[in-house]
Amino acid sequence: MNKKSIVLQTTLELITKQGIQATSLSQIIKDSGVANGTVYHHFKNKEEIITELYLMLTQDFGTVVMRNIPEDDLKKQFTIMWHNLFDYFVNNPLAFVFSEQIARSPEIPQSLKDKARQYYNEIEAYFRKGIKDKVFKSYNTTVMEELFFGNVVSLVKIHENENVKLLDKHINQAIDISWKGFLRD
Template sequence: MSKKAIVLQTTLELITTQGIAATSLSQIIKKSGVANGTVYHHFKNKDEIITELYLMLTQDFGTVVMRNAPEDDLKKQFTVMWLNLFYYFVNNPLAFIFSEQIARSPEIPQTLKDEARQYYNDIQDYFKKGIKAKVFKSYNTLVMEELFFGNVVSLVKIHENETVKLKEKHINQAIEISWRGFLKDDTIL
């Protein structure tokens, strides 16, 4: 792992456990074991580290969701997208915590959030395609994306809390419930 990657990983670990405000650059340097000069070679300050981390993880989310999603079948694509995000979060708990606690934080400036939206273009295009095909209700695609993510996040939380031992049938039920929420009332698929 490169020194820059170590700094980013350390920052992720610190801010997901104690928050952005409580994480100082000196803590990042100390915990990462990377020399001051090396950190400053890659980043001017803590904000620059957080910006890169935020953009990197947002890009990961957008890329992972669309991985191997078949383009010819909206429902199959939805299922693959849903499972991709679910298993990404299950297998990357720090990314999950980051997305829940930090990425939605007011400490992340709106300009950065707006810049990161580019990584969700394929997801937005998917919902636009479903609307155009008259499969999905004609809702705001940002609302649709957030509801899609929210459905996945809800099941990840159940998984993380282990209050219910999730089985494949529970995951499939969650996907079906989520899918039906987007369908036009007269659509049968």
């Protein structure tokens, strides 16, 4: 891992544990083990590190969701998209915490959130196609994306609860419930 990646990973670990405000640049430098000059070579300040981290993770979310999507079958596409995001969050708990606590935080400026929307263009196009083909209800696509995301997040939270053993049938039930919520009457 290169030094820039180490700084980003350390920042992710720190802010998911203690929040953005409680994470200082000096702590990032100290915990990463990267020299001051090296950090400042890559980033001007803590905000620039957080901006790059936010954009990087947002791009990951958008890319992961649309990975290995088959052509011309909205239901299969939906199922794979759902599994892709669920598996990503289960296997990347820091990314999950970041998406829940940090990415939706008022500490992330709206201008950065707007810039990151570009990484969801394929997801938006998927919902637009479903609306155009009269498979999905004609809702705002941003609302649809957020509801899709929220359904996955809810099941990840159940999975994280040690008292609940999620089986494949439960995941498939959640996907089916989610899918039916988008379908036209």
